[in-house]
Amino acid sequence: MTKEIEDAYSFIFEDDLIQEMDEVGTIKSFKENEKIIEIGDNVTSMPLLISGAIKILREDKEGDELLLYFLERGDTCAMTLSCCLGHTKSEIRAVAEMDTTLIMIPIEKMEEWTSKYKSWRNFVFESYHSRLTEMLDTIDTIAFLNMDERLLKYLRDKAKINQNETIQITHQQIAYDLHTSRVVISRLLKKLEIKKKISLQRNSIQVIDL
Amino acid sequence: MTKEIEDAYSFIFEDDLIQEMDEVGTIKSFKENEKIIEIGDNVTSMPLLISGAIKILREDKEGDELLLYFLERGDTCAMTLSCCLGHTKSEIRAVAEMDTTLIMIPIEKMEEWTSKYKSWRNFVFESYHSRLTEMLDTIDTIAFLNMDERLLKYLRDKAKINQNETIQITHQQIAYDLHTSRVVISRLLKKLEIKKKISLQRNSIQVIDL
DNA sequence: CGTGTACAGTAACAATGGTTACATTAATTT
């Protein structure tokens, strides 16, 4: 068990901390598309990503979704972190983008480690920094880009996260993530296919040149 | 000088820290609409708001702006904080929303105070938390609301920040903040006036019932 | 092998927001 934690975190944390993580942390695994955190959930432990990937979503009152960003190995969810420290409920939904393993750290350790380990403090600040940057990027995307450009970016990110030129997804699912309708996505995808940037199959999209 | 710092921060920080702030901090004042931080600036000190208000803006490559949020007394800019700690350049522009006084803390003190003062650590985490929340709110607004609703929210926020029912602003300036065109704003404002929610004068808007 | 279901293609139309162009009015300058 220590092995995986070490693989993912040894270059960030000192040995003492990894040791302690191993003692107090619980390993949890999630299947692709399994829900990890729901909006309104009380956050009682802090997830660190060991392997796989997670997508973080926001929802409005009507239940409409919007993809905020993806998290990969070595990442943690600063939103959740923020909730932990502020003892508030989750503002976001987290869904496993693929089969994913996490280590859950009880929130009591947060305070403690923050004073005790410099590497942990740096990790926390570093996480906040990446998440703020990520959020700015999300804002840029929805504020300054048209739907066709957003779709391109989405396909690029998705192919990168899955490390695969072939994206397994339906048009409807993309529409949910980008908060638009299936018809709009189908229309734009078809245009991209005509431009030879992608090739469309049922339930999957082959990235050619984005 | 200590007086103003105390007024704004005594209920958050211990006396030792306030004392130290007073020693190492520099007071800076900005006139309404004066630029405080520009995108790409190297951030060499950390601003804490003593009085007044600041608006934080994002810009795309074409120079189009978008208002992210306002900061008030007792707030700090977590984006700047994040830049300080990560030694990166500013991702945002900060403009004085009204006459504003700041205390600038040299970034060398960040690390030091973070280990030394619990109240400072809490303040930093608290700031990150508020800013993440604020950013989520911004995302909700641009992703889920139409322009008429965004305009309403803008007028509400603006009236609240300025503690004044009469907002001194031109349609063009609102258009910049909301990243749209003047004609669109004039059109929507006129609709709001017809609905008796506001009354329009040249260079100002009177809030009646939002 | 036929049928049902989920997915995708597409046309037609509506709604929202962006653009251009010009008129009108208020403030400022000379």
Place this chain on the structure above:
DNA sequence: AAATTAATGTAACCATTGTTACTGTACACG
């Protein structure tokens, strides 16, 4: 007061996105 400038009002039109509705097609399953 006349002239200039800045701000606002408004119409007409365009582009993008959203909606409805219907068709065709791949796939799963009995």
